[in-house]
Amino acid sequence: MICSAFILINGVLRLSHLAAMLLFALLVSVVLACLTQRARPGGVKYALWSFALFVLVGVGVAWLMYPISR
Amino acid sequence: MNDVPGNEAAFGETPVNQTANNQDSGRQAVPHDTLAEETPTGQAPAVHAIASSHSFAARAGRAALALFAALAAWLVPGLGHLLLGRWGRALLFFVAVGGLVVTGYLLRGNVFAPHSGDPFGTLGFVADAGTGVFYYFSRFFEAAGPDVSRAAGDYGTRFIAAAGVVNVLAVLDAIEIATGRRS
Numbered sequence: 001m002i003c004s005a006f007i008l009i010n011g012v013l014r015l016s017h018l019a020a021m022l023l024f025a026l027l028v029s030v031v032l033a034c035l036t037q038r039a040r041p042g043g044v045k046y047a048l049w050s051f052a053l054f055v056l057v058g059v060g061v062a063w064l065m066y067p068i069s070r
Numbered sequence: 071m072n073d074v075p076g077n078e079a080a081f082g083e084t085p086v087n088q089t090a091n092n093q094d095s096g097r098q099a100v101p102h103d104t105l106a107e108e109t110p111t112g113q114a115p116a117v118h119a120i121a122s123s124h125s126f127a128a129r130a131g132r133a134a135l136a137l138f139a140a141l142a143a144w145l146v147p148g149l150g151h152l153l154l155g156r157w158g159r160a161l162l163f164f165v166a167v168g169g170l171v172v173t174g175y176l177l178r179g180n181v182f183a184p185h186s187g188d189p190f191g192t193l194g195f196v197a198d199a200g201t202g203v204f205y206y207f208s209r210f211f212e213a214a215g216p217d218v219s220r221a222a223g224d225y226g227t228r229f230i231a232a233a234g235v236v237n238v239l240a241v242l243d244a245i246e247i248a249t250g251r252r253s
Contacts, residue, residue, distance in 0.1 A: 008176065012176065012177075012178055012214070013173065013176035013177050013222070014222070015173075015177060015222060015225070017221070017225075020177070020222070020225045020229075023169075023173060024170070024225075024228075024229065024232070027166045027169050027170050028166075028170075028232060028236065030162055030166050031162070031163065031166045031167070031236045031239070031240070034159055034162050034163065034166075035239055035240070035243050038252075038253055
């Protein structure tokens with residue numbers, strides 16, 4: 001589902017909401033881990049934790065907003 | 071020499087009681103040949119002048135390096151860290167910031183112009199300008215221009231702004247490394 005959401009048509013990226021959120025969470029988590037942690041094991045752990053929190057909070061907020069979405 | 075009970079020091083270390091005795095007498099431990107010319111602070115004038123000029127030169131060098139690294143890190147994400155020898159971190163910053171910006175452009179996100187005449191537009195420009203040279207690549211990637219009528223275009227706007235903010239954090243990190251505050 002996520003892979004099929006990455007489609008480039010005439011220079012415009014077609015990205016599903018979930019795929020956009022996952023990509024954003026991944027890239028920002030990597031940078032935050034790189035900025036705050038100097039040791040490699042701690043950095044990887046921080047990046048994974050940050051990514052999980054991004055996704056969990058994003059899905060949680062989306063779930064809370066679902067009743068007022070339409 | 072070290073016959074005071076409980077004052078056994080390892081090789082090369084100063085015994086605790088010896089340091090205490092020097093502090094009690096109000097004088098730092100300096101070689102005897104400089105004692106005749108010492109200043110009230112306990113250092114010879116020539117030694118003090120050389121040390122302070124060296125520290126001033128070192129601080130000026132670090133400040134110049136920090137400025138250069140900051141400018142490089144802002145212009146090309148990761149370049150500042152590359153110049154400081156942190157090539158792994160440089161690669162990560164370049165891939166992450168570049169990935170965010172290019173994705174934002176491909177989603178047809180809005181790129182704010184310098185003179186929008188609107189406070190939010192100005193804030194958006196400040197965030198977008200943080201991406202350095204990537205800001206000027208918008209015309210290359212967004213030939214059709216932004217389209218925020220769709221959710222994807224709105225996401226793209228956030229991707230580009232987030233990339234700029236993240237790169238500003240990377241610039242601050244490069245400054246701290248250059249000044250020796252971080253490793």
